[in-house]
Amino acid sequence: xxxxxxxxxxxxxxxxxxxxxxxxxxxxxxxxxxxxxxxxxxxxxxxxxxxxxxxxxxxxxxxxxxxxxxxxxxxxxxxxxxxxxxxxxxxxxxxxxxxxxxxxxxxxxxxxxxxxxxxxxxxxxxxxxxxxxxxxxxxxxxxxxxxxxxxxxxxxxxxxxxxxxxxxxxxxxxxxxxxxxxxxxxxxxxxxxxxxxxxxxxxxxxxxxxxxxxxxxxxxxx
Amino acid sequence: xxxxxxxxxxxxxxxxxxxxxxxxxxxxxxxxxxxxxxxxxxxxxxxxxxxxxxxxxxxxxxxxxxxxxxxxxxxxxxxxxxxxxxxxxxxxxxxxxxxxxxxxxxxxxxxxxxxxxxxxxxxxxxxxxxxxxxxxxxxxxxxxxxxxxxxxxx
Numbered sequence: 001x002x003x004x005x006x007x008x009x010x011x012x013x014x015x016x017x018x019x020x021x022x023x024x025x026x027x028x029x030x031x032x033x034x035x036x037x038x039x040x041x042x043x044x045x046x047x048x049x050x051x052x053x054x055x056x057x058x059x060x061x062x063x064x065x066x067x068x069x070x071x072x073x074x075x076x077x078x079x080x081x082x083x084x085x086x087x088x089x090x091x092x093x094x095x096x097x098x099x100x101x102x103x104x105x106x107x108x109x110x111x112x113x114x115x116x117x118x119x120x121x122x123x124x125x126x127x128x129x130x131x132x133x134x135x136x137x138x139x140x141x142x143x144x145x146x147x148x149x150x151x152x153x154x155x156x157x158x159x160x161x162x163x164x165x166x167x168x169x170x171x172x173x174x175x176x177x178x179x180x181x182x183x184x185x186x187x188x189x190x191x192x193x194x195x196x197x198x199x200x201x202x203x204x205x206x207x208x209x210x211x212x213x214x215x216x217x218x219x220x221x222x
Numbered sequence: 223x224x225x226x227x228x229x230x231x232x233x234x235x236x237x238x239x240x241x242x243x244x245x246x247x248x249x250x251x252x253x254x255x256x257x258x259x260x261x262x263x264x265x266x267x268x269x270x271x272x273x274x275x276x277x278x279x280x281x282x283x284x285x286x287x288x289x290x291x292x293x294x295x296x297x298x299x300x301x302x303x304x305x306x307x308x309x310x311x312x313x314x315x316x317x318x319x320x321x322x323x324x325x326x327x328x329x330x331x332x333x334x335x336x337x338x339x340x341x342x343x344x345x346x347x348x349x350x351x352x353x354x355x356x357x358x359x360x361x362x363x364x365x366x367x368x369x370x371x372x373x374x375x376x
Contacts, residue, residue, distance in 0.1 A: 010243070017246035024253035033279040035341065035369035043361045065349075158351035162344045165353075166271040166370060173275040 036169065041212075057099045059088045059152045063168055065159025078167065085175035089150045089207060099150040106144075109136050138205035141198050142187070145206055155214045169211070176209045183207065267291050271346040272375035279369060284338045286326045288319070290352055291345035307352065316352075319359040339367035 061081075062070040069076050071084060091098040102108075112132045119125040138145065152172055156165055177192065180203045184192040192203060268291040279285065289308040307314050309322045327335055340360060344353055360368060 014243045014246055017243055017250055021246060021250045021253065024250065033282070033341075033371055034273075034276040034374060035279045035371045036273065036276055037339075037367070037369045040357060040361050040366040040368060042364065042366065043358075156350055158349065158354060160350045161346070162348045162350060162353060163271045163346035165350055166273055166346070166372060169370075170273040170275050170372075170375075177275060 036166070036173075053151060054100070054149075056097055057149045057151055059085065059150065061152065061154045061168065061172070063154075063156040063160045063164060065157040067161050067164040069168070078164075078171070081168065081171045082175055082178075085152070085172055086179055088152075089148060089175060090179055091148055091150075099148045101146045101148050104135050104139060104145050104147050106139060109139060134201070134205045137198070138202035141202040142206070147206060147208075150210065152211045153214060154211055172211055173209070176207055179207045180204065267293075268343050268345045269347075270343065270371050270373045273372035274375050276372050276374070279341065279371070281337055281339070284330065284334055285369075286323065286338065286340050287343060288322075288340060288356060289343045290348050290356070291343075307356070316355045316359060319356060320363060323360070323363050323365050337367075338365070339369055340365055341369050341371055343371050 060072060064070065069078055069081060071081065076084065088098055091101060094101065109132055112128075113136070116125055116129055116132070119128060135147070154168065154172070156168075181192040183206060184190055184195055184199070184203055188195070188199065192200065195203065268289055287309075291308075293313075307316065307319075309318060314322065323340070327338065330338060342353065342356065357368070360366070
């Protein structure tokens with residue numbers, strides 16, 4: 001005689017599901033990690049020559065092991081760094097001890113793009129090509145513009161504190177971002193971060209973030 | 223005498239709860255899919271520096287972590303109080319970075335390798351000497367994508 005199969009009571013399935021759910025709710029992290037992304041330079045081969053750069057175009061920032069700043073051979077407090085950096089990058093009054101500025105016009109761009117063929121060094125040709133292509137794209141958006149030949153060189157000691165290192169980097173980045181923002185607002189009345197992609201790239205080309213780090217030496221304490 | 227007839231109860235039929243487990247299962251599957259294993263407790267204590275310029279870390283699955291800081295209280299008896307390097311989960315030295323990166327690369331697919339990066343979680347009071355050495359090792363291996371985690375400055 002077949003017995004009527006009794007149904008398995010499925011009322012506790014929901015309880016099991018709740019337990020597993022609570023476990024996952026507690027352990028899922030939606031952490032947002034904030035970082036400063038960087039690309040390290042490839043290791044130096046001994047036979048590479050670094051092209052010499054004019055003194056006026058390079059902004060030297062030294063941080064010693066006591067976390068004191070020596071900028072362009074002047075001892076400064078960290079609170080002065082931002083304004084000094086902005087003035088350096090932009091060189092609004094065309095001072096002769098601050099970077100040279102190039103006036104980028106269509107004809108200059110075309111001239112340089114056609115001159116690329118004569119550069120024999122493959123690496124150099126590729127980097128120059130990228131630079132001029134970026135300028136070409138920027139020109140499409142904003143027309144003729146002034147570009148500063150600025151380079152920031154950051155050097156620190158082995159004894160410098162990491163916190164100061166990050167703070168200095170932060171201030172240098174802020175300088176670029178504030179200049180970009182001021183330009184965007186002056187030109188289009190829109191904040192830099194809210195610009196369309198092509199305009200953003202153009203402003204980035206006008207104020208290109210060039211922060212190089214030197215191989216560190218032991219800089220004396222004072 | 224009139225019989226008192228029990229009125230039929232005026233309730234609407236009760237809400238069927240038979241589909242409740244189904245809803246719960248759906249939520250469960252959602253969480254299982256979005257589950258990111260919490261990072262293991264560091265053996266070194268790291269207070270990140272504050273900054274105002276930063277971006278969100280992308281592609282967390284392709285990130286290798288290097289921690290630099292002072293050992294956590296319980297381990298100080300054994301390891302002392304000077305800053306140490308931790309690679310993912312154990313104390314290491316600079317020379318171990320080479321093998322560490324190669325192992326991390328080996329465990330990822332060929333296509334993913336160029337998108338890998340190393341996150342240097344360094345305590346803010348550590349001196350740059352260690353960080354410089356770590357960066358030199360990474361350069362030798364052409365592990366050039368790095369990032370410095372920071373916390374938001376208030």
